[in-house]
Amino acid sequence: MSKPNKLKKCLQVEIDAADPFKNDVLDRKANIEILTQFITSYEQSIVLCIDAGWGQGKTTFIKMWQQYLKNQDIPTIYFNAWESDYTDDALIALIGEIGLVIDNLSGEDKSKAKGFFSTIKNKIGYLTKDASSKEWLTIGSAIGSLISGGRIKVDKIAEFTANLGASLAKDQIEKYEKSKQVLFEFKQALSRLAECYCGDDDNKPLVIFIDELDRCRPNFAIEVLEKAKHLFNVDNIIFVLATDKTQLGHSIRAVYGQGLDVNGYLRRFIDFDYLLPSPVKSDFIVSLSKQLELDKYLNRNIFSDYPLIKILKDIINLYNLTLREQEAFCNILNIAVRTHFYIREDNCVTFLFLLNILKLKFPDLYKSLNRDNKSTFVSNVLENINAQYTANNTYYLEFLECMLLSVIRPASQFSYEETIDDYVRKYNLNDVKKQKLIHSFDMVKGFEITIQDLLTIKNAIEISSSFRLN
Numbered sequence: 231m232s233k234p235n236k237l238k239k240c241l242q243v244e245i246d247a248a249d250p251f252k253n254d255v256l257d258r259k260a261n262i263e264i265l266t267q268f269i270t271s272y273e274q275s276i277v278l279c280i281d282a283g284w285g286q287g288k289t290t291f292i293k294m295w296q297q298y299l300k301n302q303d304i305p306t307i308y309f310n311a312w313e314s315d316y317t318d319d320a321l322i323a324l325i326g327e328i329g330l331v332i333d334n335l336s337g338e339d340k341s342k343a344k345g346f347f348s349t350i351k352n353k354i355g356y357l358t359k360d361a362s363s364k365e366w367l368t369i370g371s372a373i374g375s376l377i378s379g380g381r382i383k384v385d386k387i388a389e390f391t392a393n394l395g396a397s398l399a400k401d402q403i404e405k406y407e408k409s410k411q412v413l414f415e416f417k418q419a420l421s422r423l424a425e426c427y428c429g430d431d432d433n434k435p436l437v438i439f440i441d442e443l444d445r446c447r448p449n450f451a452i453e454v455l456e457k458a459k460h461l462f463n464v465d466n467i468i469f470v471l472a473t474d475k476t477q478l479g480h481s482i483r484a485v486y487g488q489g490l491d492v493n494g495y496l497r498r499f500i501d502f503d504y505l506l507p508s509p510v511k512s513d514f515i516v517s518l519s520k521q522l523e524l525d526k527y528l529n530r531n532i533f534s535d536y537p538l539i540k541i542l543k544d545i546i547n548l549y550n551l552t553l554r555e556q557e558a559f560c561n562i563l564n565i566a567v568r569t570h571f572y573i574r575e576d577n578c579v580t581f582l583f584l585l586n587i588l589k590l591k592f593p594d595l596y597k598s599l600n601r602d603n604k605s606t607f608v609s610n611v612l613e614n615i616n617a618q619y620t621a622n623n624t625y626y627l628e629f630l631e632c633m634l635l636s637v638i639r640p641a642s643q644f645s646y647e648e649t650i651d652d653y654v655r656k657y658n659l660n661d662v663k664k665q666k667l668i669h670s671f672d673m674v675k676g677f678e679i680t681i682q683d684l685l686t687i688k689n690a691i692e693i694s695s696s697f698r699l700n
Contacts, residue, residue, distance in 0.1 A: 242290065243255075243290045243294075245290075245293050245294055245297050246297075247297060247301075248301075250294045250295075250297035250298045250301065251294065251298075254294065255513050255514055255516075255517040256287060256513065256514060256553075257513075258287075258291055258294060261291075261506070261507065262291075262294065262295045262298050263298075265278075265295065265504065266295070266298065266299065266302070266304075269435065269437065269468050269470075270304070270434065270435070272435075272468070273465075274465070275435075275462070275463050275464055275465060275466075275467050275468065275469075276468055276469070276501040276502060277458060277459060277469040277471065277499060277500050277501050277502075278468065278469065278470050278471070278500075278501065278502045278503075278504060279470075279471045279473060279475065279496075279500045279502070279503045279504065280292065280470060280471065280472045280473070280504050280506055281473065281474070281475045281503050281504065281505050281506065282472075282474065282505070282506035283474050283476070283552065284444075284474055284477065284552060284554065285552030285553050285554025285555055286506060286508070286552055286553060287506075287553045288441070288472040288473070288474075288506065289441055289442070289472065291472070291506060292308075292439045292441060292470065292472045293308070295439075295470075296308055296437075296439055299437055302434075303429075303434065304428075304434045304435070304437060305331075305427035305428055305434070305436045305437070306436075306437045306438075306439065307327055307328060307331055307436070307437070307438045307439065308327075308439045308441065309323070309324060309327045309438060309439065309440050309441070310441050310442050311440055311441065311442050311443045311445075311446050311450070311451065311454050312441075312442035312443075312445040312446050313442070314327075315446040315447050315450040315451075319453075320450060320453040320454045320457050321354065321357060321453075321457045321461065322354065324438075324454070324457060324458075324462070325350060325351070325354060327438075328347070328423070328438075329347050329351075331427070332344060332347060335426060335427065339426045339427075339429070340426075342422075342426050343423055343426035343427070346419045346420075346422045346423040346426065347419075347423060349415070349419040350416060350419050350420060350423065353412050353415055353416040353419070354416070356412040357412065357413065357416060357461065413461070416461065417461070417463075417464045418464075420461075420462065420464050420467070421464040421465050421466055421467070424436040424464070424465070424466035424467050425466055428466055435466050435467060435468045436466055436467050436468070437468045437469075437470060438458075438462075438467060438468070438469050438470070439470045439472065440454060440458065440469060440470070440471045440472070440473075441472045442472075442473075443455075443471055443472075443473040443478060444473045444474045444475075444477040444478045444481065445477075446481070447481075448481035448482065448484045448485045449485060451478060451481050451482070452481075452482060452485060455496075455499040455500075456499070458471075458499065459498070459499040471500065475496065475503070478496070479492035479493075479496070482495060482496075514553055514556055515542060515543060515546055515556055515560070516539065516543075518556060518557065518560045519539070519542075519560065522560055522564045524560070524563070524564060524567070525539075527567060528542060536629075536673075538579060538580075541580055541583065541627070541630075542583055544627055545580075545583050545584065545587060545627060545630075546559075546587070548615075548618045548619070548627065549587050549591055549618055550618075551587065551590070551591070555590050555591070558590060559586055559587065559590060561694075562586055562589075562691055562694045563582065563583075563586060563694075564694075565693075565694035566582060566586075566690045566691060566693075566694045567579075567582075569690070569693065569694070570686075570690040570693075578679065578683055578686075578687055580629075580630055580633070581630075581633075581679060581683070581684060581687050582687050582690070582691070584611070584630065585599075585684070585687055585688055585691055586691055588611070588614070589691060592614060595607075595610055595611065595614060596688075598610070599684060599685070599688055600685075601681060601682075601685065604637060604638065604681040604684075605638050608634050608635075608637050608638050609638075611634060612631060612634055612635070612653075615627070615630070615631060616657050628663070628666040628667045628669070628670035629670035629673050629674050631653070631667065631670070632646075632667060632670045632671045632674050633674050633678070633679050635649050635653065636674075636678045636679065637679055637680065637681060637684070646668075646671045647668075650664060650667050650668060650671065653667070654667070
């Protein structure tokens with residue numbers, strides 16, 4: 231049992247080997263079952279892209295899918311491109327990952343796989359980037375030998391270069407013919423190696439997951455795409471890329487120029503796109519609160535009958551926090567409420583939510599909070615809140631807006647009816663919204679907050695941010 235105030239951090243979702251969906255709070259099972267049926271229905275090699283934005287759970291999704299495939303006896307390989315982009319050649323990194331799983335095989339399959347892998351390693355030298363540079367090193371060495379004591383043997387170099395053109399042309403033709411043969415043998419060995427992983431079942435391809443491609447160096451990301459499509463386009467292999475295509479497009483334009491048609495370029499390498507459905511994020515925040523043992527604290531009511539968890543769900547949905555941003559939010563919240571008991575009070579906790587989110591999403595606005603600009607800061611925050619609202623919003627955060635208004639003009643100094651009228655006119659709010667604001671003012675009477683309260687909350691967030699939960 232954990233100690234009462236023992237700090238925890240948000241952990242990666244644990245993928246249970248026996249039941250990969252045991253901790254699936256985002257309801258991904260149906261997506262994975264459909265995609266599995268899809269990839270096992272193809273006879274040819276394909277490249278499938280799982281497209282989702284930063285922090286939307288791509289890595290957890292494909293690791294959950296990988297375990298599901300393993301439980302169906304479908305062989306898989308996981309390749310983190312970002313962790314491998316320190317290498318000079320993507321092909322070597324990919325082949326290295328394939329070789330690492332040979333020991334998972336047994337019996338005759340393992341013996342045959344080692345033979346095919348040996349053939350692949352023998353052929354790979356002709357297909358890597360270094361291969362083409364070796365002959366130029368030889369040429370450079372030859373020219374260097376014609377330089378003696380700092381004096382250049384001009385006649386010898388002229389004779390050497392006169393024969394170089396014809397020699398290079400012949401070598402290049404021979405090299406092209408050789409590379410075609412080597413590529414054929416490489417693909418053949420690769421396909422046979424995949425068969426060893428798959429056994430005798432034609433409906434069970436080798437599935438290679440490539441993750442974090444959008445975080446790689448632009449040149450490396452492009453090279454991974456090229457190698458996956460051109461060199462690994464063989465029977466029995468399926469590639470699944472987990473990436474943010476928008477960010478990947480930025481990387482590609484960094485290499486080929488801003489005017490490039492990125493979608494057209496990517497269609498050369500990606501056969502199918504699957505846009506990962508947006509999760510129900512409020513379910514995720516509930517799961518995180520339980521993991522950090524904050525659920526009892528968040529399930530209590532404030533303002534008579536309004537639970538904190540409902541406020542938290544609303545504000546997270548209003549600001550559209552990604553899953554990764556929610557983890558960062560909860561780590562700060564966890565430390566703040568356990569180390570600063572004052573901010574647990576009802577008049578502070580909702581502002582802890584708000585300022586924490588502003589720190590993550592609008593850091594310049596968050597930093598602008600200080601004692602000398604309270605009116606400007608509050609006005610900017612109210613404008614920011616209203617900018618998040620859409621016609622279909624059903625979030626009930628009017629009490630938060632009312633409390634912000636009270637920071638500027640305390641209740642003892644103004645008529646709340648007049649304040650609400652001014653606020654409604656400024657943002658052209660409808661009568662339904664106005665009635666909600668009036669009701670909220672009745673709720674928050676006695677829960678006024680001051681600029682000093684906001685600065686105290688900000689200080690708690692900053693102290694919490696200084697903790698490094700690795």
